[in-house]
Amino acid sequence: MRVELKFRSGVQGRLDVSSLHSNLLLRMTGKELELQTLWMGHKTISLAEVCAVRKHVDKQDELVFSGETQGLIKIGYALTGGRLTIEGNAGDELGVGMSAGVIHVHGNAGDWCGANENPNSLGIQGGMIFVDGNAGDQVGAGMRRGLILVSKNMGKYVGARMNAGTILCGGKVGDHPGLGLKRGSIITSKANGLLPGFFPAGKADEEWLRICFNEICSVGMRIPTGWLEKIPNRFTGDHLEMGKGEILIYDPME
Amino acid sequence: MQLKGVVIDNTFAEAFPMWVSRLILTADTSRLALQAAEAASGLAFSIIGCGCEAGIEGDVPASETPDGRPGVAALFFSYAPEKLEEHLLLRIGQAILPSATSACFNGLAAERMAKVGGKLRFFANGFQSSKLIGDQRYWRIPVADGEFVVSESFGIGQGVGGGNLIILGTERGKVLTAAEAAGNALRKVRGAIAPFPGGVCRSPSKPGSKYKEVRASTNDVYAPTLRTRVPTELKPEEQSAYEIVIDGTTEQIVRTAMKEGIRAACLPGVTRITAGNYGGKWGPYHLYLHRLLKDGKA
Numbered sequence: 183m184r185v186e187l188k189f190r191s192g193v194q195g196r197l198d199v200s201s202l203h204s205n206l207l208l209r210m211t212g213k214e215l216e217l218q219t220l221w222m223g224h225k226t227i228s229l230a231e232v233c234a235v236r237k238h239v240d241k242q243d244e245l246v247f248s249g250e251t252q253g254l255i256k257i258g259y260a261l262t263g264g265r266l267t268i269e270g271n272a273g274d275e276l277g278v279g280m281s282a283g284v285i286h287v288h289g290n291a292g293d294w295c296g297a298n299e300n301p302n303s304l305g306i307q308g309g310m311i312f313v314d315g316n317a318g319d320q321v322g323a324g325m326r327r328g329l330i331l332v333s334k335n336m337g338k339y340v341g342a343r344m345n346a347g348t349i350l351c352g353g354k355v356g357d358h359p360g361l362g363l364k365r366g367s368i369i370t371s372k373a374n375g376l377l378p379g380f381f382p383a384g385k386a387d388e389e390w391l392r393i394c395f396n397e398i399c400s401v402g403m404r405i406p407t408g409w410l411e412k413i414p415n416r417f418t419g420d421h422l423e424m425g426k427g428e429i430l431i432y433d434p435m436e
Numbered sequence: 437m438q439l440k441g442v443v444i445d446n447t448f449a450e451a452f453p454m455w456v457s458r459l460i461l462t463a464d465t466s467r468l469a470l471q472a473a474e475a476a477s478g479l480a481f482s483i484i485g486c487g488c489e490a491g492i493e494g495d496v497p498a499s500e501t502p503d504g505r506p507g508v509a510a511l512f513f514s515y516a517p518e519k520l521e522e523h524l525l526l527r528i529g530q531a532i533l534p535s536a537t538s539a540c541f542n543g544l545a546a547e548r549m550a551k552v553g554g555k556l557r558f559f560a561n562g563f564q565s566s567k568l569i570g571d572q573r574y575w576r577i578p579v580a581d582g583e584f585v586v587s588e589s590f591g592i593g594q595g596v597g598g599g600n601l602i603i604l605g606t607e608r609g610k611v612l613t614a615a616e617a618a619g620n621a622l623r624k625v626r627g628a629i630a631p632f633p634g635g636v637c638r639s640p641s642k643p644g645s646k647y648k649e650v651r652a653s654t655n656d657v658y659a660p661t662l663r664t665r666v667p668t669e670l671k672p673e674e675q676s677a678y679e680i681v682i683d684g685t686t687e688q689i690v691r692t693a694m695k696e697g698i699r700a701a702c703l704p705g706v707t708r709i710t711a712g713n714y715g716g717k718w719g720p721y722h723l724y725l726h727r728l729l730k731d732g733k734a
Contacts, residue, residue, distance in 0.1 A: 308568075327568050348567070365565065387583040389462075389539050390567050390576055392503040397569045426565060 183208050184241035185215070189233040189249040195222050196273060197232060200259035204245035204266055204283070212237060247272075255292070258285045261309060274318070275299075280328070281307040284401055290315035293337065296349075298324030304345065306330075312403050319356065322349045325366065331398060333406060341368045344427065348394060352406030363420040363427035371406060371432045380419035386430045388413060408432065437726050440702040442709060444725050449600045449694065449711035452719030454483075454513040455520045456595030456685055457550070458543035460496055461532060466506035472535035473508040476527045480512070481632045482681075484641065484652045488523040489513045489597060489683055491629030502541045502572075503585065509543055511629045513683045517592045521550035524590055529556050532586075533577070539585040542572075546591030553586035596721055599682035599690035602640065602658065602710045603701050608676040610705025612636070615678035621700035627685040628693035640679040640712060655712070674707055687721050695728045 185207050189197075198221040207215060215237075216230035229235065233249065247257060248269040255273040258266050261280035267288070268276075274292035277285050278299050291313045297320050298305040305325035312331050319337035322330050325347040335353035343362040354372035361377060369391075395405050414430035437444045461476070463469040473492050480490035489512075496507035512527070514520035532540045533556065540553075557564040557575040565576045566588070573588040601618060605611035619635020622628055630636075645653035656662045657669040658677045670677070680697055684690035698709055709725070716722055 329569075346566075346568075348569075367567075387576070387585075389503045389505070389583065389585040390569075390574060392505070393569050393574060393585070394567070396502060396504060400570070 184238040184244045184246060186236040186238070186246040186248060187229070187233045188236065189247065189251055189254065191250040193222075193232050193250065193253065196253050196255050197222050198256055199247075199254045200256035200278075202229075202245070202257075203260065203262075204243075204258075204264050205262060207245055208243055208264070251289075258283070258311075261285065271315070272313075276313075277306055277309070277311045279306070280309045280311075283309045285309070285311045286403075287311075287313045287315070289313075290334075291317040291321075291332070293318035293320055294323065295321045295332075296325060296328070296330045297322060298343075301343075306347070310398075310401065316353070321351075322347065322368075325349070329394070329398070331403065331406075333404075336370075340370075341366065341427075344368075350398075350406070360420055360427060360429050362423050363429075364424045365426040367428050367430065369414065369430040369432075371408070373429070373431050373435055375435055376417055376429060377420065379422040379425075380417040380429060381421065383416045383418045383428070386414045386416040386428075391430075437729070439698065439709075439729065442702040442706050444698065444729065445708060445710035446724075446726055447711050448713055448716075448722045448724040449598070450713035450716060450719040451596050451598040451600075451687070451690060451721035451723060453721075454489075454515060454595045454597035454683065455517045455592050456544070456683075457512045457520055457524055457590050457592050458493070458685070459510045459512065459524075459528070459532075459590065460501055460507050460541040460543040461510060462496075462501045462503055462505040462507040462539045462541070463535070464505060464537040466495065466508070468535065468537055469506050469508045472532050472538045472540075473510045475531035475535060477510050477512070477631075478531070480523070480527075481637070482641070483513070483515055483597065487514060487519055488527075489629075489631040489681075490523075490527075491623070491631045491683075493629060494623075494626060503539055505539070511595075511627075511683065511685070513595055513597050513629075513631075517548060517550065520592055521552065524550055524552045525555055528552055528586065529559070533559070533579070533584050536581060540587065541574075542587040542590040544591035544593055546593035548592045549589035550592050551588065552590050553588040556586055593685070595683060595685050596687045596690045597683040598719055599684065599694050599721075599723055600712050601680045601682075601694060601697050601701070602677055602712060603680070603706055604658075604670065604674045604677045604708045604710065605706040606673055606675055607705050610703070611676045611678055614701040614703040614706045615680060617703060618680050618697035618701035622680065622682060622693035622697040625684075625689060625693040625696055627689040629683050630680055630693075631683060632679075632681055635680055637679040637681055640677070643714070643718075669710075671707065679712065687723075690721070691723055691728055694723060694725075698725065698729065
């Protein structure tokens with residue numbers, strides 16, 4: 183079943199949609215869906231007050247957010263499977279706490295995309311997030327497993343304190359990527375520069391990258407332009423931490 | 437029954453259950469992938485002496501391999517899952533890992549999994565790293581030409597071993613040509629291998645020996661030089677015999693491979709095609725040659 187939540191424009195403030203778990207919503211009746219509560223600041227409101235709910239019984243399992251989605255925070259919170267689509271921009275903390283499933287944002291994503299909820303917790307522990315546009319700061323901070331692909335640019339501190347997993351940026355990463363990186367891979371077309379805890383380590387080995395690209399293609403997504411024809415340069419780090427992480431950069435640094 | 441003038445004996449091959457794993461080996465070129473596969477499946481001809489039977493199943497196009505490089509599929513059989521795991525660890529670690537540009541992936545979805553890459557990673561001495569991509573974990577082991585990528589676990593499933601054909605004829609050269617043709621034909625059947633060199637075995641064996649410590653001995657009934665000393669299976673005009681051993685992932689695949697082998701082996705100089713069995717007491721699969729040729733079922 184496909185459940186589409188079309189958010190109305192003119193809603194003031196940021197809406198916390200962490201209670202909208204796709205595995206629950208797909209099994210609810212229309213009435214139950216409308217009564218589902220959301221947090222707006224310290225107040226709760228019902229889903230019916232801010233969006234129109236449409237169910238398509240004959241389609242594949244999918245939860246779709248459309249309309250005015252820019253102010254929605256924690257979309258896909260603790261996602262454990264299935265497919266979630268945002269037909270627009272997503273707010274901050276997209277996919278926080280997720281462990282499986284696929285999130286696809288047709289627009290931009292805010293800060294803390296696939297990151298940890300707080301500095302003491304882990305970032306996403308599995309699943310895949312695809313953002314067709316740009317993403318804000320701290321993408322994949324504290325990430326433990328999974329994959330995040332942003333087709334355009336990312337903000338500062340990409341993969342900060344990352345434990346493992348893979349972050350791919352089709353455009354340019356902001357300043358200080360991989361700050362405190364323990365393990366895991368950050369792959370980008372361009373970077374301004376790297377922190378002093380990263381050292382050049384020749385060219386990347388392509389085999390696992392190709393496996394990764396195959397997986398991305400298997401869910402119907404595209405590899406950033408030019409990546410299949412080139413071999414990126416490899417930098418290991420953050421050597422102030424474990425030093426088992428890597429940043430792969432396709433184009434020479436500016 | 438006769439096929440192209442060759443007598444097909446009314447008998448059956450006796451096959452038995454074995455455990456099987458399928459490896460997908462990739463490399464920068466198909467030549468390098470084949471080289472690695474040949475190294476890994478070397479000295480794995482007979483379960484009796486080698487503990488493992490292995491062979492190359494066929495090419496895997498780059499579009500179907502996990503890392504998008506040219507690949508080769510190889511099948512490994514053994515009598516116990518623990519023994520098979522031991523051989524996978526040995527053969528991947530000692531033959532595939534050192535092969536230039538190679539990578540090794542699991543090619544069999546099975547309930548039972550053998551942790552192989554998860555053990556081989558220790559070769560990296562702490563510099564190993566893993567990637568969980570989809571639901572598969574891969575280990576990256578740093579080596580001198582980059583990284584050796586290997587699946588953490590390999591599927592171990594139920595297969596069938598011991599399918600066989602014995603090709604007899606008047607001249608050694610002609611019988612060998614027919615046996616090689618049979619070996620080539622059956623190896624085109626996906627899921628089947630003929631583990632002996634060129635698919636052909638010149639030394640059919642029987643279980644047991646007059647010597648206590650020897651587990652198997654020459655099957656004297658097919659040895660032309662012993663025809664005056666033992667109750668021979670050879671007709672007076674038959675001077676040579678070659679055996680084709682066939683293992684497969686399913687009973688049906690072994691049947692199909694045997695059928696293809698028989699058809700290919702009916703060449704000039706071949707008088708008869710028969711099969712080895714132990715009276716039906718050893719293996720649960722009885723693959724009757726006449727039924728194979730008539731309706732494909734044993």
